[in-house]
Each structure stands twice: as C-alpha cells, then as structure tokens.
Amino acid sequence: MSVKNSKIQLQCIACKSRGESHFSDLKDEDLEILSEHKSCVTYKKNQTLFYEGTRPMGIFCINSGKVKVFKMGSNGKEQILFIAQKGDFLGYRSLLSEEFYGASATVLEPAAICFIPKSDFLKVLHSNPEFFGKLMKAVCHELGVMETKLAQLSQKSVRERLAATILMLKETYGMEGEGSEVIDIVLSREDLANIVGTATETVIRLLSEFKSDKMIALEGKKIKVLDADKLIHEADFYG
C-alpha cells in the first residue's frame, strides 16, 4: 500500500465539522480567506502532523479522525497532553505565543486535516475581535484544564487517575448503549498509559482489575463502561 497522502477537496463553508469548532461564527468572507491557501490531506494512523521543537507555519484543522498531542520525555516515554478530534484545531497555541511547537501531534485514527497558513489565520484573527475574544476564552479555559490535570497527576494514585481517564474518555467518546457505554476510540494500552502518566503494564493490570470488578468490559480494543458510579467512586471525585 502506498504511504503517500492523498489531497482532498474540503470547503470550510460547507465543512460539517465547523459547527462545533471555534470557526462556527465566522462570516463567509473570513472563511473565504481561510480557504484560499488551505490544503487538505488525509492521514493514516501513526503519521505525524508536526514535531515538538519545530516552527509553526500555520494551523491544522481536523475535519475527521483523531490526533494525539504529546511531549516526549528524555526516557523516550510520551506524555499525552490531550486528544483532538473533528472540529478541533491544533498548533495555534505555539503560533500565538510565537514559540516553537511545545509538543508533537500524531494521528491515532485515520484523519482528514486541513492546513491553513499562518498569515491567513492571523489575518482573520486580527480583523475579527469577536473571534479573537472567543479564542482567548478557549485558551484560558484550556489553561484551567491543564492546571487541573497537573494537580490530579500530582495528588491522585494511578488507580484513581485511570478511573478518571476512562470517565473522561466516556464523556467525549462514549456511545449510548443500554445501561452501558462503549468508548469509541481505539487506544493502545501504551497510549492509555501515556495519558494517565504511568507504565503500560500498570494500566493493563488495573484494567484487568476493573474488569474483574465489573466496572468495565473489553470489547475488542474498546472499553465498555458497565458501572460508571463505581468508577466515579474509584476516581475519588470530590471525595
């Protein structure tokens, strides 16, 4: 199979994923500007959008698929900061702080992603105070989320963090079932460990325990949440 990525045609104006994105309220003329030099490409699993330490040239807008954003440690272990999906965009943080990328982004599930050059993005941003304000609000919110993650990493046990992570994934990727929800994202145990901030083996062991305790079930690669209340208790939320 060829490894070449195929270019595809995606119009911002008609983009299904835009509704839930920060671009939702932009005027058509602004969308025109964004589309002008945009290039859209399909990515396969494990392809990397950008690397930590390199210079941002624009932003990536996810039309479909899932992407992990992570920092690599000196020991070769990744710490996943967050997972982005359709409607999210990536790389604007470094762009706006005028720094090199602080993290790398790699595709988890096959994705269609548009790249918008820096200049076009900034043009729209600066001609559009409302949009700017909205983005500011989003960044401030993200900062709060990151601070919460930091505190939980420091204060909670691995078991608690894994339970909390499963619940968080359920919120974002959960698909309704009868009394249970399947988490619709393909994550290796290693990736899960790199979200939680622990060793792969530890995650495997704890998943086995959660399974024995009927809190979750494993459906192929995916996790099914059987007893969310018990998981909440494990996560020691607001305990």
Next chain:
Amino acid sequence: MSVKNSKIQLQCIACKSRGESHFSDLKDEDLEILSEHKSCVTYKKNQTLFYEGTRPMGIFCINSGKVKVFKMGSNGKEQILFIAQKGDFLGYRSLLSEEFYGASATVLEPAAICFIPKSDFLKVLHSNPEFFGKLMKAVCHELGVMETKLAQLSQKSVRERLAATILMLKETYGMEGEGSEVIDIVLSREDLANIVGTATETVIRLLSEFKSDKMIALEGKKIKVLDADKLIHEADFYG
C-alpha cells in the same frame, strides 16, 4: 498584632512594578481607568487573596511581595501551580474564561496588592487590541509552560524535579554572589514539596543529600546554590 489589612495609596502611573508587567505599554488614559476604582491593600503572610471555586470579581496586581497559586487536593495536599511576584497579575485567566477560580492564592511574603474590578479591566482590555494581543500571547505561553510542567511531573523522578525546581527558583529569585547564588524566597519545606509534587519528608531528605553532595547550602531558610552544573546534571535536562 492586628490582623486588619491597611489600605494604601498606589498609583498605576507611578508604579515601579509596572515596567515588567503586562501593563507596561498602556497609555496614561488607560491607566487612569484602571486606577479609578482600584483598591490597594497590604497583606501579611498566609492571607488568602481568593479561593478556588469562588467567582472572580476582578484582577489582582502585585506591587510587591510573593504569592503562591495552588489547587487543593481531596487529601488536603496543595499542588502549587506557580508563584507570582511583583509585576504579575492574578485572576485574569478565570475572568476571561468566565469560570470560577480554578485555584487559590495565598501570600508567601508580605505583599502590597491592588485589586482592579472586572469591568474596568475588561473596558481597557477591549478598547486596546494591542494589549489584548499581548495578553493572549502571555496566556498561550503560560499554557506551554503548564504543559511542560505536566510532562515533567509525569516523566521525571522526584530527585530530578527537585533539582529542576531549585534551578528554576534560582533563575527567578537568585541573587548574585561570588560563585554561588542565594535563592531569595522564603519557602517552607512543605511549600517546596507542593511545588515539586511530593511529600515533605522526601524533599527534606533530598535537600540533605544535595547538601552532602555540595550542590547546595542552607542559609537559614534560604537555599544557596553552590554547584549549578551538578544540579543541571541531576535534573537530567535534555539528557
């Protein structure tokens, strides 16, 4: 001794700490607006500016002194997110994301701090795109810093993190000496542990080791860095 805080007179326009702050480039008329309903107060050690979970009513601008910003865990342990000092301001993150405070702020060293009501701050912010942009850049930078902290907390040992923390404190609070630098901030072992994200006893033990190994010396409550290179090695920077 009275616990009452004394009101003091501080003019933004004449503020010595403004030069290094985000307010540095504001026009006099904007400073006037900020000053209009401002109230400035001196705080003693251990007084709290605001509590996690409460509603932000404005921003705090530090004229002098030092303040720790932290999240409290369910176990009663604090995780210190950062330490603010003169020129920094606090609370704008939650203000802009329109959320409750995500952290608490408590005085470490006697401080003079001005409070600027939300409406005045927002008025200046929205009438001043350049200032808004500067703040956006700052928030994006902070987000990057927080992500780095998260990754290091997850990937480095306590020993490495303590070494890195001492070096970081030296950068910010170091006072030049002959071949050594005293870190000019009074931190209890407990606070230091809450920055590093570990138990107090562990910090005490490691400090003793660093002292035996001639990397640091303890001058009263303050830490003196004797061998920064060795500390850098301990911290495993870019190793």
Next chain:
DNA sequence: CGAAAACCATGACAAATGTCATGTTTTCTA
C-alpha cells in the same frame, strides 16, 4: 496466506516514594 512484528497479559522482583513515629530546632504569640 504466513511469517514477523506489535500488542496484550501476567508473574516475580526491585526501586522509588509515602507514611508514621519520634525527637530537635525554630518561630510565633500571649
């Protein structure tokens, strides 16, 4: 398809770190 690679699972063990107990020193404050 079939071999190789990647991934998952589990046991055994080691290392790092936290917790508890105790005593000393420093700081606070009545």
Next chain:
DNA sequence: TAGAAAACATGACATTTGTCATGGTTTTCG
C-alpha cells in the same frame, strides 16, 4: 520571654509503582 505551636530532620517500614522476563494473541504486510 516562656510556653506552645509549627517546622525541620531522620529512622523504620509499608505501599505503590516500575522494570524485566516470558508467553500468548492479534495485527500487519510482503
């Protein structure tokens, strides 16, 4: 300034978590 409280220091020990080894299972890809 004396007594109480807080902070510091250290030992002993428990617990958590990571690491290494091994084998089974699934996925990938020529």
